[in-house]
Amino acid sequence: MSEQSLPKPVCLGLDPSFGFGDRTGVATPGHVASMQRAGNGIQPIFPQQSIREMARTSRTPIGVMNDALQGMIDAGWTGITGADADHLKTKQDVDVTAEVGFTFFTIDPSDFVDAEADDYDEATLREKYAEVAGEVAWVGDYQGNTVTLPNGTTIDLNEEACLRAAVKYGRSLNHALDLSNYIAEVQQAAGREYEIELSVDETEQPTTLAEHYIIxxxxxxxxxxxxxxxxxxxxEFEKGVDFIGDLAALEVSLNDHAEIARLLGPYKLSLHSGSDKLSMYGLLSKATRGLWHVKTAGTSYLEALRVVARHEKGLFREIVEFSRGRYNTDKATYHVHATLEMVAAPSEIDCDTDLERQYLELWDEVPQGKGFTLPGRQILHCTFGSVLTDEKFGPLVADILHQHPDTYTAVLDDHFTRHLEALQSGM
Structure with missing residues (x-):
């Protein structure tokens, strides 16, 4: 099929949606299979990649787009799809993704967030606010107000809450609005529809209700x-593993955030680092009443390594060892807790199945309604770019996926059907 005859991604609006990031370029048939089996009422985003991921895998926006759309057609998908240009930071990021047809633009203003704002004492907070006050004109609009949500929760927009929001997010909000205006300008000039997601999740401290409301x-x-x-x-929403924390407390928090989204929007609540969080999917789906988006990416790469583990066991051992050597460098931009000391080296694990168990886990051994939890997954997750661009391992992984497409489709189908069914449980 020619590029001209590929389907065009569309805006998905407020329908529940699921993003299938693909770092190999050949995962879409497995993504489609899971949607066909368990995606009723959920809209897919098959073309999805962040600028950071493209840089680490030496892929291009047009390559990401065409690989996903062609895979979608080859797998028999006749429904619609969105297309997520993920974690955009600059106008150049917008330009290179908009021109090839992305429709869902995820703005990431994290470079402008003051990540230490939650820890400032009163004197420091006032000092920091004085530095940004000229750039943040909205504090007086909120300070002293109280918002009562429909579920009875109250948001106290007191002076401290407003000043802390201004210091923490003021400049990042300005950057997000600037980038949003640019996206609108580019898309409207070209006569293209678009929708925007705002990411404020890349901080150590949770987003307070006051911060969510103001932003x-x-x-x-x-x-x-x-x-x-x-x-x-x-x-904790770490890469490659299930939610870590108090599910009961999370449920209360999700309900409150969802109430804000319905009150002000409505708009969807989005879950980043969303793969493998099966234990909380039902809570998200129920709290939002279907107004949700879940974003995944690295987990499809891990399933690609499962194909390697099943068909070329010696190569999988080499990749694990190589990944261990890269992990402490590559993990720098990721939220993970795994250390090399937590997982035995391949030389210490004789059984091939045990090696897969320690570094990828096995669904048959995971309790119903739960996701993967072992730290070995994070070692492989963070090192995808080093493996896929390595002159030896990159071509070998690609060859194995090309030789065994049915295996890759089958493991992805199983993997994501579990994700989608967990989300369906709350709808």
């Missing part, structure tokens, strides 16, 4: 075409 309210009042927002939820 979303400012985005909407300033004309951002906001379809979804990704707060930093309580607990």
């Amino acid at each position: 979303a309210d400012q985005c909407l009042k300033n004309g951002m075409k906001l379809v979804s927002l990704a707060p930093r939820f309580i607990g």
Whole structure:
């Protein structure tokens, strides 16, 4: 099929949606299989990649787009798809993704967040606020107000809450609005539809209800075409493993954040680092009443390594050893807790199945309704770029996936069907 005859991604609006990031370029048939089996009522985003991921895998926006759309057609998908240009930081990021047809633009203003704001004492907070006060004109609009959500939760927009929000997010909000205006300008000039997700999840501290309310309210009042927002939820949402934390407390928090989204928008709540979080999917789906987006990426790469483990056991051992050598460098930009000391080296694990168990886990051994938890997955997850661009391992992994497409489709189908069914449980 020619590039000209590939389907065009569309905006998905407020339908529940699931993003299938693919770092290999050949995962879409497995993603489609899971959607065909368990995706009723959920809209897919098959083309999805961040600028950071493209850089680490030496892929291009047009390559990501065409690989996903062609895979979608080859697998028999006749429904619609969105296309997520993920973690955009600059106008250049917008340009290179907009021109090839991405429709869902995820703005990442994390470079402008003051990540230490939650720890400032009163004197430091006031000092820091004085530095940004000229750039943040909205504090007086909120200070002293109280918002009562429909579920009875109250948001106290006291002086401290407003000043801390201004210091922590003021400049990042300005950057997000600037980038949003640029996206609107580019897309409207080209006559293309678009929707925007705002990511404020890449912080150590959870997003407070006051911060969520102010950020979303400012985005909407300033004309951002906001379809979804990704707060930093309580607990730990690490790469490659299930949610870590108190599920009961998370449920309360999700309900409150969802109430804000319905009150101000409505817009969807988005879950980043969303793969493998099966234990909390039902809570997210129920709290939002279907107004959710879940974003995954690295987990499809891990399933690609499972194909290697099943068909070329010696090569899998080599990749694990190579990944261990790269992990402490490559993990720098990721939220993970794994250390090399937590997992035995391949030379210490004689059984091939045990090696897969320690570094990828086995679904048959995971309790119903739970996700993977072992730290070995994070070692492999963070090192995808080093493996896929390595002159030896990159071509070998690609060859194995090409030789065994049915295996890759089968493991992805099983993997994501479990994800989608967990989300369906709350709908």
